[in-house]
Amino acid sequence: MVHHIPVLVHTPAHAAIGPLLTYAAGEGVPPGSLVRVPLGSRETVGIAWTTQRRDEDAGAATLEAEVPGLRPIAGLLEGVTPLCSGWCQLVSFAAQYYQRSMGDLTGQQLARRLAANAKQLAQGPAQPVTRADQETPALTPEQSAALARIQAGSGPFLLFGATGSGKTEVYLQAAMRVLSEQPDAQVLVMVPEINLTPQLEARFRARFEPQYGPSSVVSMHSGMSNPQRLRSWLAAHQGPARIVLGTRMAVFASMPRLRLIVVDEEHDPSYKSSEGARYSARDLALYRGRLDGAKVVLGSATPSLESWHHSREAAQGGRYERLLMPSRVGQGAMALPLLRRVDMTHQPKGAVLSPPLLDAMRQRIGRGEQCLVFINRRGYAPVLRCDACGWKSACSHCSAFRVFHKIDRTLRCHHCGFTDKVLQACPECGNLDIGTQGRGTEQVEEHIAELLADLRRPGSQSAEFPDGEPVRVARIDADSTRLKGALQAQMAAVHGGEVDVLVGTQMIAKGHDFRRVTLVAAINPDGALYSVDYRAPERLFSLLMQAAGRAGRDASLGAQSEVWIQTHQPAHPLYAALKQYDYPAFAESQLQERQQAGMPPFSFQALVRAEARTQEAAQAFLVAASAAARSEMAAWEGWTEILQAVFLYSAVPMGMQRVANVERAQMLVESANRGALQKFLAAWQPILHSSRKLPACKGLIRWAIDVDPVLV
Ligand code: ADP
Ligand code: ZN
Numbered sequence: 151m152v153h154h155i156p157v158l159v160h161t162p163a164h165a166a167i168g169p170l171l172t173y174a175a176g177e178g179v180p181p182g183s184l185v186r187v188p189l190g191s192r193e194t195v196g197i198a199w200t201t202q203r204r205d206e207d208a209g210a211a212t213l214e215a216e217v218p219g220l221r222p223i224a225g226l227l228e229g230v231t232p233l234c235s236g237w238c239q240l241v242s243f244a245a246q247y248y249q250r251s252m253g254d255l256t257g258q259q260l261a262r263r264l265a266a267n268a269k270q271l272a273q274g275p276a277q278p279v280t281r282a283d284q285e286t287p288a289l290t291p292e293q294s295a296a297l298a299r300i301q302a303g304s305g306p307f308l309l310f311g312a313t314g315s316g317k318t319e320v321y322l323q324a325a326m327r328v329l330s331e332q333p334d335a336q337v338l339v340m341v342p343e344i345n346l347t348p349q350l351e352a353r354f355r356a357r358f359e360p361q362y363g364p365s366s367v368v369s370m371h372s373g374m375s376n377p378q379r380l381r382s383w384l385a386a387h388q389g390p391a392r393i394v395l396g397t398r399m400a401v402f403a404s405m406p407r408l409r410l411i412v413v414d415e416e417h418d419p420s421y422k423s424s425e426g427a428r429y430s431a432r433d434l435a436l437y438r439g440r441l442d443g444a445k446v447v448l449g450s451a452t453p454s455l456e457s458w459h460h461s462r463e464a465a466q467g468g469r470y471e472r473l474l475m476p477s478r479v480g481q482g483a484m485a486l487p488l489l490r491r492v493d494m495t496h497q498p499k500g501a502v503l504s505p506p507l508l509d510a511m512r513q514r515i516g517r518g519e520q521c522l523v524f525i526n527r528r529g530y531a532p533v534l535r536c537d538a539c540g541w542k543s544a545c546s547h548c549s550a551f552r553v554f555h556k557i558d559r560t561l562r563c564h565h566c567g568f569t570d571k572v573l574q575a576c577p578e579c580g581n582l583d584i585g586t587q588g589r590g591t592e593q594v595e596e597h598i599a600e601l602l603a604d605l606r607r608p609g610s611q612s613a614e615f616p617d618g619e620p621v622r623v624a625r626i627d628a629d630s631t632r633l634k635g636a637l638q639a640q641m642a643a644v645h646g647g648e649v650d651v652l653v654g655t656q657m658i659a660k661g662h663d664f665r666r667v668t669l670v671a672a673i674n675p676d677g678a679l680y681s682v683d684y685r686a687p688e689r690l691f692s693l694l695m696q697a698a699g700r701a702g703r704d705a706s707l708g709a710q711s712e713v714w715i716q717t718h719q720p721a722h723p724l725y726a727a728l729k730q731y732d733y734p735a736f737a738e739s740q741l742q743e744r745q746q747a748g749m750p751p752f753s754f755q756a757l758v759r760a761e762a763r764t765q766e767a768a769q770a771f772l773v774a775a776s777a778a779a780r781s782e783m784a785a786w787e788g789w790t791e792i793l794q795a796v797f798l799y800s801a802v803p804m805g806m807q808r809v810a811n812v813e814r815a816q817m818l819v820e821s822a823n824r825g826a827l828q829k830f831l832a833a834w835q836p837i838l839h840s841s842r843k844l845p846a847c848k849g850l851i852r853w854a855i856d857v858d859p860v861l862v
């Protein structure tokens with residue numbers, strides 16, 4: 151008897167129609183098995199899929215099997231146990247929810263890597279053993295209470311804990327309990343950025359390896375080599391890994407005995423993939439927790455408004471349990487730094503650093519303390535311009551200006567990469583006096599060094615510097631850290647006290663523990679208050695809270711630490727709430743605004759983005775597809791309600807309308823009912839596909855649906 155086996159393979163060619171191909175096999179193949187199958191003239195690795203559908207709504211388009219003349223399966227991949235049904239369900243749910251093919255979600259993750267590394271499968275993991283047995287500290291009362299709730303309840307939990315309140319310690323001990331109670335349990339811990347994994351990995355290894363062995367803790371992130379990632383993947387799938395630490399991709403790790411999922415810094419936009427299958431790893435973690443019966447703990451000092459809303463009182467409809475840890479731990483119970491707002495309307499016009507801030511910095515440096523200065527633009531100046539004729543350094547491929555980088559005297563487009571040398575004269579009129587507009591990290595670094603040129607580092611007198619050494623200003627941003635290991639080296643210099651002032655982008659706000667920093671300054675954060683992106687205030691608040699958490703980590707210095715905000719709107723409610731470090735007050739006011747405006751989490755959104763040679767074609771595609779949706783679906787039985795519940799906005803150019811000579815447009819789709827939006831999107835997919843063939847859409851390059859979009 152010939153069995154028909156649906157197999158999930160990842161091929162770009164099949165991405166559009168759904169990646170399940172049917173193959174023949176002489177005997178049944180257990181679902182989840184990794185199989186070698188012919189595809190065209192080559193062989194690839196796929197996953198034997200279950201044919202049963204979880205529910206009737208399962209997207210017919212994605213699960214429809216295609217029958218390519220039923221070629222036989224070449225064989226099972228030796229030495230790999232089948233993927234469990236929970237994992238397959240996770241992938242199939244994610245594909246339906248995010249309107250992508252399953253292969254898009256798992257392809258890069260798995261099959262290709264397995265195929266490329268099939269030889270290694272039999273080899274055991276080879277990881278260095280670290281033996282730094284770490285004492286388990288006695289928990290504070292707040293930590294104990296949170297841990298007790300996590301043990302007693304079923305979750306999901308939102309651990310709302312100040313920076314330095316000891317959230318990581320709670321994760322560690324929650325994981326320890328799970329592992330000691332269930333001999334084969336596994337724990338997944340996610341962090342938003344690769345840069346945060348080494349610190350965390352060291353802490354988890356020190357705690358778990360002595361008891362659970364050298365391969366009990368593995369990492370999974372895009373900074374690892376393919377063989378490394380494969381080893382981690384296999385160790386979690388069938389080997390000794392009990393704890394997986396990783397970035398958003400780790401949500402798809404195969405962990406057959408998963409019992410606890412931690413999403414640290416759950417508010418971080420990096421959990422939402424910004425290309426390809428645009429999934430939210432945080433949201434999938436919650437879904438996965440339900441599927442696998444694993445508890446989910448979301449942690450943050452500034453939760454996403456969604457999670458905050460979901461963790462309101464149960465009586466008001468809250469679904470998550472909110473756990474509070476407001477106090478910072480450590481000797482002297484470091485207080486959060488004092489927040490000062492400088493009213494820039496009363497400062498000398500054009501001042502980058504206001505006189506009071508500069509004075510405060512000089513005092514700090516004079517005492518041997520460090521300052522951190524934030525500015526959210528890298529480069530020297532965002533625009534180069536000619537006052538004589540009005541020329542500006544526009545990118546010829548994008549609707550953006552090219553940024554002036556003084557260090558190598560280039561103009562660089564931060565969107566498409568187009569770079570060339572800076573001209574000595576205006577390219578339009580030949581004027582020799584071209585100037586800059588706005589300031590980036592490079593210029594602020596240079597400016598601060600000039601302003602502090604007369605200052606000497608305390609206690610640095612030597613034969614070479616009888617009066618002491620000049621102050622050291624350093625910069626950390628995407629440019630200064632491009633080389634591998636550069637960030638670590640620069641961080642080490644800061645930690646080692648070799649730097650007095652550190653200038654940087656938000657890159658330095660996250661997770662790093664700067665013990666000697668006692669002054670943090672945001673010199674121009676107002677932009678987020680006027681942004682068209684309705685999430686910008688939320689991100690600014692969280693960034694400034696995180697930045698504040700960088701100051702005063704050293705108990706002996708903590709009490710006198712300060713955060714300085716230079717603003718033209720000192721009375722703005724965001725800064726007023728920030729001054730009190732009152733996230734709940736900020737969140738309540740934001741949620742009220744969102745509710746009044748019918749924005750998420752009070753509505754659900756999807757964005758269809760189209761890219762084309764011309765803006766007309768991109769918009770024509772969106773307009774045609776939405777018109778077709780209305781006319782076709784209106785005739786369908788029982789669809790009146792769905793169509794009434796879903797609102798399609800007009801097609802508009804994207805904020806960045808043109809990137810690398812590609813025109814971009816988008817259309818927002820919104821509904822107060824998530825189910826209706828999902829049904830609509832699933833039914834709309836085939837209509838979108840056929841719309842691209844219309845003559846008006848000639849020049850369309852690609853389109854994609856982004857469910858629960860976040861603009862970053
Ligand atoms: P968070 O993740 O909330 O920012 P961490 O878990 O990193 O906080 O804790 C901050 C610092 O306090 C760390 O150096 C950690 O080792 C220490 N710490 C955490 N919990 C305790 C405790 N119960 N007793 C002593 N030190 C603790
Ligand atoms: Zn000119």
Ligand code: ZN
Pocket residue numbers: 545546547548550563564565566567568809810
């Ligand atoms: Zn460009």
